[in-house]
Amino acid sequence: MNTITRKNRRSRNKTPEITRLLLVMDALGLKAADIASKTKISERTINNFIWSDTPIGAQLLRELHAQYGISIDWLLSGTGAMLLGQANEPAGVYEVTSSNDLRVQRMCAFIQELMSSASSDEQAWLETHFKFSMRQYQQMLAAQNHEQK
Template sequence: MDTLGLKAADIASKTKISERTITNFIWNDTPIGAQLLRELHAKYGISIDWLLSGSGSMLLGQTNEPAGTYDVTPSSDLRVQRMCTLVQELMSSASPDEQALLETHFKFSMRQYQQMLSTTNQE
């Protein structure tokens, strides 16, 4: 908020999330809700990775955060097919907030996913 010169009231008016809710996140040091994460990302260009972990660049213009759309290569391995089907079903039925949280979870809990992103310059 300091970096962008924002107050809770400014964020509330632009995100339609109550000022009280935003203030509670700040003063009670509670995790930011998924809706506010997406709104801060969409309205102010703040990296969801940064919001969740505090690491990396805060603003999207300073990072290469992936857009969230990936092609899945078909495989003859049944295990791979099942996993791809599950991920596709999860992503197709999830809200944008849930999609962002699922991807962020993959990024921070699976070293292989992070490596894949860095080798394809989508980090």
Template sequence: MSIKERLREAMDAKGLTIKALSDLSKIPYRSLQNYLRGEREPNAEALVALSTHLNISIDWLLTGKGEAAGVEKAQPANQEQHFNQSDLKLLELLNQLEPEVRKELLRGAEEKQRMIDMEKQLKELSAAFDRLKNTG
């Protein structure tokens, strides 16, 4: 499924027309039309607005992985998500890549996070083992 198809799915799940989403997100109507036709892909600011107003993750919109359309994000609705310039630049660069390259980068980032989590668990287990060894 492509970005345009996921965007349409998210809009349908919320019962939003292009005009309604345009009014809500402040994304120009014409831009939304272009996204839905597959003529353009959303830039970083548009991705943030779409994520916020459709309650979807940017990862899901870009790659189809992660939270699906219509699923509320874990973040409370009254709490805004803040992105710094570095975050927005990264999103802009990712948006310019081909979908397969984005998927590959996402898989690499997920693998890196799994390694970090495993290293943390290993350190915790090692510390627990040392404590047990020293008490016995």
């Protein structure tokens, strides 16, 4: 007699973002239930991010930042320090280099304007969107992370 069981969907090879979330939880001794009790995000949602290995939502990113002082930049890209108190540079400061190309100037101006008027959740969403929809952005983050090591 064969028993049919659900396949364990939790993979050992997590994306870097989820791996960093697990590092945060280990470093601070947190469980999904602990995070849920301090935030507006359910334990099930937090566990879903981990088990499904899906990108962390902007609301959870913002809450981890607000409640525990976790760097959103570190969670998304691995750059900088895990905790904001450990970093000497301000979080969320981006430098835009000048260019003679009008297209680049328009795009930089648009992103600068958007980031200056967007809420923290919207900023986290935009960066998450860039990270998962643009291979070049992922490569740039990886190169920056490699340079800092």
